[in-house]
Amino acid sequence: MGWTKQFFSSSIGRKFAMALSALFLIIFLLQHFAINVTSTFSEDIFNELSHFMGTNPLVQFLLQPILIFGVVFHFVMGFILEIKNRNSREVKYAINKGSANSSWMSRNMIWSGLFILFFLGFHFYDFWIPEMNYKYVQFKPEDPDRYYEEVVHMFANPIRVVIYVLSFVFLSLHLLHGFQSSFQSIGARHDKYTPAIRKLGKIYALAVPAGFIFIAIYHYLNLL
Amino acid sequence: MSATEGLNLTLKVWRQNGNEEKGRMETYQVSNISPDSSFLEMMDILNEQLIDEGNEPVAFDHDCREGICGMCSMFINGEAHGPGEQITTCQLHMREFKNGDTIHIEPWRAKAFPVIKDLVVDRGAFDRIMAAGGFVSVNTSGNTQDANAIPVDKHDADKAFDAATCIGCGACVATCKNASAMLFVSAKISQFALLPQGQVEAKERAVNMVNKMDEEGFGNCTNTGACEVECPKGISLENIARMNREYLKGSFG
Numbered sequence: 001m002g003w004t005k006q007f008f009s010s011s012i013g014r015k016f017a018m019a020l021s022a023l024f025l026i027i028f029l030l031q032h033f034a035i036n037v038t039s040t041f042s043e044d045i046f047n048e049l050s051h052f053m054g055t056n057p058l059v060q061f062l063l064q065p066i067l068i069f070g071v072v073f074h075f076v077m078g079f080i081l082e083i084k085n086r087n088s089r090e091v092k093y094a095i096n097k098g099s100a101n102s103s104w105m106s107r108n109m110i111w112s113g114l115f116i117l118f119f120l121g122f123h124f125y126d127f128w129i130p131e132m133n134y135k136y137v138q139f140k141p142e143d144p145d146r147y148y149e150e151v152v153h154m155f156a157n158p159i160r161v162v163i164y165v166l167s168f169v170f171l172s173l174h175l176l177h178g179f180q181s182s183f184q185s186i187g188a189r190h191d192k193y194t195p196a197i198r199k200l201g202k203i204y205a206l207a208v209p210a211g212f213i214f215i216a217i218y219h220y221l222n223l224l
Numbered sequence: 225m226s227a228t229e230g231l232n233l234t235l236k237v238w239r240q241n242g243n244e245e246k247g248r249m250e251t252y253q254v255s256n257i258s259p260d261s262s263f264l265e266m267m268d269i270l271n272e273q274l275i276d277e278g279n280e281p282v283a284f285d286h287d288c289r290e291g292i293c294g295m296c297s298m299f300i301n302g303e304a305h306g307p308g309e310q311i312t313t314c315q316l317h318m319r320e321f322k323n324g325d326t327i328h329i330e331p332w333r334a335k336a337f338p339v340i341k342d343l344v345v346d347r348g349a350f351d352r353i354m355a356a357g358g359f360v361s362v363n364t365s366g367n368t369q370d371a372n373a374i375p376v377d378k379h380d381a382d383k384a385f386d387a388a389t390c391i392g393c394g395a396c397v398a399t400c401k402n403a404s405a406m407l408f409v410s411a412k413i414s415q416f417a418l419l420p421q422g423q424v425e426a427k428e429r430a431v432n433m434v435n436k437m438d439e440e441g442f443g444n445c446t447n448t449g450a451c452e453v454e455c456p457k458g459i460s461l462e463n464i465a466r467m468n469r470e471y472l473k474g475s476f477g
Binding site: 003006007010011012013014015016081084085087088089090091092093094095096097098100101102103106107109177180181184185186187188189 | 236238247249299301302303307328330333334335336399401402403404406434435437438441442443444445446447448449450453454461462464465466467468469471472475476
């Protein structure tokens, strides 16, 4: 136990923890996208999948708490590390040419992350809180066909659509650095496979957020 | 030598009298600087000028002036060791600048590198990290085996050599937005971890050096890759990934 505690309070242990929670969230996001995208071509499939996710006890009482822990952990640890890193340089440079040696994305993970946090608050207010209220506070009877309508009508509001689109742009920027960075952090780096990880990371970081943007705009246009 | 006209420059130099005192940027003018002179020679000319005027010269670190000792530092126009790739400040030449340029010169800035005076910082933290494990305990009683008698994979030997070219100048810390020392520490851990002589103590070395690095107050690595770009010796981020694996092995293995 002593070793575990020492590992996770060290700089490198925290890197591992940040990276592992990130990889977990990357997998979750893909699954979230895979379900949401069905809403653009089949109301039935979307309802069926949502009903399963919304009522399966394993998903609700095991995976959902793990997910919430993963999200909260990633944010809290991100802030802790940011504060520690800022304190590691008390006097700032008068001139610091960050663009000469690193990408904008890599230097601004805290800002893209903060925007995503703001979005998550909004997203929870939109979907997760009403859903929890529906099921576990008011104990309303389950209707397997309710999901499609609940989701789709949200995108009738153009302001919401704009917020969603903007948030996914920030998510894309976050992932453009974060995807490959999480592999580097856990030490998964080799001349043979690192180029493939980088390529995959770019594809993921562009395609998945673009897919979510497509879903939001598709439903908005459909409801016009 | 070249007949190119001398450069007239405005220098904004960080002046600070000890770590307790607050520092400030001071502006100086230098004229007729040969484009063939090195950056440090330009600093020498500035100091001659300051001494002639009865002022305190600017303190800066330097030693070999041929890019191998790791003493020179200076954050020039927002970059560690100034513009140019894989060079130290002493290898930077004034031909990189144009007549009339303003050059900002600052010390390495990191909590773990306190300013001693002006542009000189205390990089003792690196020495303490090395003392925590950056060595191989060899029996020197006369029975030591010839290193050449131990077979080493050429690929590993090359990587170990690349890591060992780190001169410990601290540019990685200076340029990192988090003032992280991971490129330095990972180079030192790697140069040993890749060779059979170093593998015997690899686990405790990784743990001891990383713990010492944390204790010294360096920031955490966020994989921006700035260190690798600014490093005068081109030390690769691959070493940081290796250090992460070594630390994991050392902690749980």
